[in-house]
Amino acid sequence: MMYFQPFILAFLVGGCLTALAICLGGRFFKWPQRIRDVHCGNVPRLGGLALIAAFWLAVFFDKNLVIDKPLWGLLAASAVIFIFGLWDDLKNLRPFWQLAVQIFSGTIIIASGVAIDYVRSPFGGVIRLDQWQFALAGDHYNILGSLFIVIWIVLLINAVNWLDGLDGLAGGVSLIGFLTIFFLSVSPTINQPPIAILAMIMTGGLLGFLIFNFPRCGKSLIFLGTSGSMFVGFMLGSLSVYSGSKVATASLVLGVAILDTVFVVWQRLKSKNPIWQADRQHLHHRLLDCGFSKRQITLFYWALAVFFAFVAMISGAQAKLLAFFALCGIMILLILYVNARSSGKRLE
Numbered sequence: 001m002m003y004f005q006p007f008i009l010a011f012l013v014g015g016c017l018t019a020l021a022i023c024l025g026g027r028f029f030k031w032p033q034r035i036r037d038v039h040c041g042n043v044p045r046l047g048g049l050a051l052i053a054a055f056w057l058a059v060f061f062d063k064n065l066v067i068d069k070p071l072w073g074l075l076a077a078s079a080v081i082f083i084f085g086l087w088d089d090l091k092n093l094r095p096f097w098q099l100a101v102q103i104f105s106g107t108i109i110i111a112s113g114v115a116i117d118y119v120r121s122p123f124g125g126v127i128r129l130d131q132w133q134f135a136l137a138g139d140h141y142n143i144l145g146s147l148f149i150v151i152w153i154v155l156l157i158n159a160v161n162w163l164d165g166l167d168g169l170a171g172g173v174s175l176i177g178f179l180t181i182f183f184l185s186v187s188p189t190i191n192q193p194p195i196a197i198l199a200m201i202m203t204g205g206l207l208g209f210l211i212f213n214f215p216r217c218g219k220s221l222i223f224l225g226t227s228g229s230m231f232v233g234f235m236l237g238s239l240s241v242y243s244g245s246k247v248a249t250a251s252l253v254l255g256v257a258i259l260d261t262v263f264v265v266w267q268r269l270k271s272k273n274p275i276w277q278a279d280r281q282h283l284h285h286r287l288l289d290c291g292f293s294k295r296q297i298t299l300f301y302w303a304l305a306v307f308f309a310f311v312a313m314i315s316g317a318q319a320k321l322l323a324f325f326a327l328c329g330i331m332i333l334l335i336l337y338v339n340a341r342s343s344g345k346r347l348e
Contacts, residue, residue, distance in 0.1 A: 007204040014054035014208030021046035045089040045225025054205035073112025077105040085227020095276030106150035116145040153237035159257040160233030167215040175206040177253040180309040215294040249312040255327040286338040
């Protein structure tokens with residue numbers, strides 16, 4: 001019951017608020033069309049409102065959670081993300097502001113007392129991140145550990161944000177990520193009940209949202225929006241840094257999104273285009289152009305996430321590294337496939 005009750009509350013609140021956002025979001029707001037969008041019409045981007053509200057309510061009503069400094073950090077950062085994300089969805093702000101908010105969210109986590117002293121090496125032993133420290137307002141912070149946290153959270157936010165291109169894609173893969181964090185957190189070797197509760201809250205909220213966001217024939221009903229995708233990526237990044245083993249696991253579950261982010265950034269640099277310039281070079285867009293349906297692409301991503309989540313949960317550090325190399329191989333094959341299909345279409 002400790003995990004079931006917050007899950008049900010987040011599910012009900014997330015589902016009800018998502019339905020309300022669908023009814024009111026398109027009626028009272030004008031949502032600008034973007035170059036990467038594959039939908040038509042004025043579709044609300046208020047999924048973030050439903051998720052963040054479900055998260056807040058489930059946290060405050062859960063008797064098993066102590067709202068300590070790190071948890072206040074999560075709540076404060078989610079408020080910042082929601083305010084900025086809603087503003088960005090309505091006004092299409094410059095990418096600089098997105099990056100600034102992402103970095104600021106990471107610094108909130110560090111300021112709330114979260115630190116990483118080391119990460120486990122796949123070749124045995126650990127890699128220390130606490131050699132250099134600095135003091136600020138009476139607290140001590142690790143320079144390398146703090147940089148790692150900020151870079152990791154920014155990477156996860158952008159991976160989920162850029163994955164949010166098709167109905168159910170980012171939400172479903174992220175739900176699998178939170179479930180994986182839950183199972184790891186309740187395992188005897190890690191045993192972190194508070195993290196497990198937070199992971200189940202996010203799972204419930206996302207499931208309530210996905211009821212309305214699952215790919216279906218016809219018009220899209222609602223999107224995560226900038227606030228939703230940034231919040232989900234932020235929570236995945238934050239919960240995974242509470243234990244070093246979850247960082248490697250999150251890297252596998254979100255491996256396709258992370259590698260796609262790296263590939264797209266490299267393509268933009270090679271083409272001398274701004275890194276933050278939106279386009280349709282992401283793998284899910286290119287698979288869509290190859291003739292696959294939205295549902296087929298979404299279910300394929302989900303299947304990959306489930307498979308590598310299972311591998312991550314039963315594997316040690318070296319096996320996880322081998323699994324990540326296998327994932328890189330899958331990505332290379334997919335990119336070669338879509339490139340060949342694109343070349344064939346150009347020759348026709």
